[in-house]
Amino acid sequence: MTARSDAETRRADAVRNRGALLAAGERVFARSGAEVPMEEVAREAGVGRGTLYRHFPSREHLLAALMEGQAAQLDAEARRLRAEAPPWEAVTAWLRRYDEALARFRGAAAHVGAGFAGGTPVAAACHPMRTAFAGLLDHARSCGQVRPDITAEQVLALVAGLPKDAATGRAQSQCLDIVLRGLRA
Known part of the structure; x- marks a missing residue:
């Protein structure tokens, strides 16, 4: 050979x-x-x-590799919603889709939420979708539909940190609803 x-x-x-x-x-x-x-x-x-x-x-590297596809889908979904839906509806629909993505692996939400604070592999994998969501949020803010004092990273970390439904792994619906109401301008 x-x-x-x-x-x-x-x-x-x-x-x-x-x-x-x-x-x-x-x-x-x-x-x-x-x-x-x-x-x-x-x-x-x-x-x-x-x-x-x-x-x-590390676990973070494996999780980041597994999440790259999800992050790309969320990025594409944000772009689609920005083009097709009214600003507030786009933000809420995307955040619900983000919550579904977080539920894919029990416990992954903690890695995603913590990753927004620093340069972790998960944060790098999530960067495109985070940027796309920031565009959705900024657009809704410019239309007067979202409060001006919160960043995309804060919203994403908040949703990632919500209490989870034991059966689905998704955020408890009433908690997600509270967050969404709190975002309104």
């Missing part, structure tokens, strides 16, 4: 292992929550701990 084919084999293995880890992380986090021991993800993927940590040095 040539050195080139050895390198290609290693690259193919790395791609396959990363895919297996992402699929396993998706299943394990959905089933057991984002705080499950990382070794359970490696076991489910059929790889060793070293392989897991080579691809994802």
